[in-house]
Amino acid sequence: MKKRVAVSLLGTKLDFYGKRVDRWQKWRPNVSLCSQQDLKIDQLHLMHDNRSVWLANQIRDDIGTISPETNVELHTLNFHDPWDFEEVYAKLFDWCKQQDFNTDQCDYVFHITTGTHVVQICSYLLTESRHFPGKLIQSSPDSRNPIKSVGQVQLIDLDLSRYDQLANRFDIEHQEGSQFLKAGIATKNExxxxxxxxxxxxxxxxxxxxxxxxxxxxxxxxxxxxxxxxxxxxxxxxxxxxxxxxxxxxxxxxxxxxxxxxxxxxxxxxxxxxxxxxxxxxxxxxxxxxxxxxxxxxxxxxxxxxxxxxxxxxxxxxxxxxxxxxxxxxxxxxxxxxxxxxxxxxxxxxxxxxxxLPALKDRREDIPANLDFELERFTRKNGKRVQFSKEARTEFLRFAQSPHALWRGNFRDLTAAITRLCTLADASRIAVEDVREEITRLASHWQQDVPADQHIVTQFLPPETAQSLDDFDQQQLSYVLQVCRQHQSLAAAGRVLFNVSRLQKSSSNDSSRLQKYLAKFGLKWSDIHA
Incomplete structure (x- = not known):
């Protein structure tokens, strides 16, 4: 069975009751610590300053009277200012570093009832950081105990994982903080x-x-x-x-x-x-x-x-x-x-x-939750609740989450769209016709944002594919498509596009070259002239 080793500071006021016989009727923290029936202290390291040698020896003698199995070791530790955090922490830290803690054979407790509040805080920090490899213990008077000097003690384990309720509260607080940063929107994008x-x-x-x-x-x-x-x-x-x-x-x-x-x-x-x-x-x-x-x-x-x-x-x-x-x-x-x-x-x-922060088009799975947030925000701002019909909501989300919705303005585009839909809705209900009109408006707006020479590219490629092209490929493909639109056959378009290199070949196959170029982008001649 492991020995229990306690570390404590002498309480120059709480531990002091002189040599009077009635001191045994008084509660004294360090004497109380070693008086517990259910908590045997095998060794007590008692710290004191130079001015309290007499009191430290008296407390050691009194502990020897009520708990002869407790070995009390006195340590001199002087604080120039016991309220100076830097000094107190440094000296307690150094003391801990000098000890040869044997956790295999001993359980350690740090008594935090005595000393200034700064001492107690430093004791907590050293225990929490495991520089002191044990638990905290606190003693206090107990009015229910007829033997007043015994009092009561409480062990404090700083391993929060052992306190399910506390751990849950920390988790809840963390979740609440994250939800607050997301404005309460239940986002799904991991x-x-x-x-x-x-x-x-x-x-x-x-x-x-x-x-x-x-x-x-x-x-x-x-x-x-x-x-x-x-x-x-x-x-x-x-x-x-x-x-x-x-x-x-x-x-x-x-x-x-x-x-x-x-x-x-x-x-x-x-x-x-x-x-x-x-x-x-x-x-x-x-x-x-x-x-x-x-x-x-x-x-x-x-x-x-x-x-x-x-x-x-x-x-x-x-x-x-x-x-x-x-x-x-x-x-x-x-x-x-x-x-x-x-x-x-x-x-x-x-x-x-x-x-x-990702663009809205990269978080399409979060659009439904943001849609509900925008509806609620419109309600708060205007004092009027507007909702989608089931069919209208399905159609809007089908478009909003598709590659055809570019969301160039990100959440500003979404906010503007919902504001327009809510404002124009009759009887506080957004209908399918309202959604289709808004989709046309958005598509037209995004198309206007595209440079003129890129318009033809977006007619034949999905928006995301078109956006992924380098400017060089955008310009080249745009020119090729314009030439193809102006001619009725692959051969005719190829003769224009390869007007120099074709002359350097003994056997030119302009149609095949053009077919292979279009295939790089997943296009066929029939797509262009459909």
Missing amino acids: PFNRLINQIEKVAIRSPEPILLTGPTGAGKSQLASRIYQLKKMRGTVEGALVSVNCATLKGENAMAALFGHTKGAFTGALAARDGFLKTANNGVLFLDEIGELGLEEQAMLLHAIENKTFHPVGSDQTVTSHFQLIAGTNRDLQQQIRTGEFREDLLARINLWTYS
């Missing part, structure tokens, strides 16, 4: 769900910059706002969320808007102004489209992130601001570094936590 789960952890645990990338309309601004709200609910920030679209910051005004300015710093500066960085003190600064910032602003921003200080325009006074940065961009910042438009050192500083 890569996106994994991404949100990690962002939830980072949002709560880290004050470092977060970089959100992805196409326009993928939800970067909304996610940044929800990250802030989650941090606010969990008490990790106190200040405000300051959202800035860097694309609107141009020229001289950019520096002043970000870092503030003094009165008279430039023409039109009639009064001093705090910039966005100062306003975000103790809060979150969201810089959307950070790739639009000029190089000078980028340099000052890097200094502000690293040092939490900056100088307003026209001032030599240092301003301090402790903010967490969330940056958003739809640009390729690495490409901007190569072209000299973005600072490499700034990107290195802000991409510790980088998350790329």
